[in-house]
Amino acid sequence: MPEEKTREGLTVVVTGASSGIGKGIVLKLAEQGANVVFCARRTEIIxxxxxxxxxxxxxVTxxxxxxxxxxKLYEAAMERFGSIDVWINNTGVGTYGEFTxxxxxDLVRTIDVNLLGTMFGSHFAIAQFKRQGYGTLINxxxxxxxxxxxSGAVYSASKFGVAGLTTGIYQEMDLEGRNDIHVCLVNPWITDTPWTIHAGNYSGHEILVGPxxxxxxxVDTVIGQIDxxxxxxxxxxxxxxATVARKLAPSVTDKSTGRFMSDMLKQAPPSPDTSGSLHEARAEGTGVSGDLRKRLQMKAEGEK
Incomplete structure (x- = not known):
């Protein structure tokens, strides 16, 4: 079994840490000895x-x-630890349901959190990295x-925006010769977190999409990018x-992805409309996992 990596003395800021990937990142980094400064809306949990x-x-709430x-998050990190080695913009929200x-x-809120939230965090992080001469930004x-x-057009728009923002910052650091400032974009697949519990849902069905x-x-991939x-x-x-397929055959990929996601949603049990935790934080869904894989398995077994 490989020896656990130590990150003693490293200061890492993580957004969206009250559940899911963000919570997992904070817990693992702390276990490895890092200083962790993290935020969410749910004060009691964090x-x-x-x-x-x-x-x-x-x-920090x-x-x-x-x-x-x-x-406020940036200033709290600097006041407590004096520098920031890594900033991870993880917070993300979204909705399921046809655009209209x-x-x-709810659509505006998705852009505000996913794109503007990442922009704000990136701005404070990169400015500090320039002042101290080093740092790693992970979006x-x-x-x-x-x-x-x-059924997630604006979520996709927000994440396409995050990709463009991150690549643009990466290019600027390269052009300025800032070799000790690293910028990384990490793109997960559908992940078993409480995200589907917190999402807005206007699809008429439970959000049971997978695998x-x-x-x-x-969590391990994101932390690995520090190195x-x-x-x-x-x-x-x-x-x-999915990425390669769209490069090679964009029209075919778009249509097949559309049918796949639409069929997955329509096969799920009915569910009432909800804005989820978009506007107000909710108590449920506090773990790293959201039991999505378990619910998908139960659905599959029920169809046999």
Whole structure:
């Protein structure tokens, strides 16, 4: 069994840490000895995490769609630890449902959190990295930022935006010769986290889409980029195949992806419309996993 990597003295900022991938990243980095500064809207959950992790952990209540909240997160990290080695923009929200069936306020919220939130975090991080001469920015994209998703058009738009933003920043650092500032985009496939519990849903059906990847696979890949420092990482074969397929046959890929996702949704049990936790944080869904794979398996067994 390989020896666990130590990251003592490393200071890492993580957004969206009250559940899912963000929570998994914080817990693993803390286990490896890093200082972790993390945020979410759910104060009680993240403060309990910080209390359990000890003085190396700092929780900050923040809504990343607000510039002032992201600035507060940045300032808290600097005040406690004096520098920032890694900044991970992980927070993400979304909706399922046809474009015109989804309230505009939910679509706007998706852009505000996913794209503007990532922009705010990237801005504070890169400015600090320039001042101190080093640092690593990791932005979490999605396979939906490589191949558009029907019933999730604005989610895809936000993640295509994150991809463009991250690549543009990468290019600027390269042109400026800042070899010690690294910029990475990580694109997960559908992942078994509480994201589907928190998402807005106007599809008329439960969000049971898959196959879903293990969240620990994504957590390990993201943390691995602290060392590997690649420009773009598509996690797993499914995400990579979708990306390659769209490059080779865009029209065919778009149509087949559309049918696949649409069929998956329509086969799920009925569900009432909900805005999920888009506008107000909810108590449920606090784990790293969201039991999506278990629910998909139960659905498959029920169809036999």
């Amino acid at each position: 403060e309990e995490m910080a209390s359990e992790l000890g003085p190396q952990a700092l929780a 923040a809504d990343v769609s607000r510039e002032s909240d992201v600035e 069936d989804t309230p505009l306020k 979490i994209g999605s396979f939906g930022g490589r191949v558009a998703i029907p 879903a990847d293990d969240p620990e696979k994504v 590997e420092q690649e420009e773009i990482v598509d996690i797993g074969g499914k995400s990579t195949m």
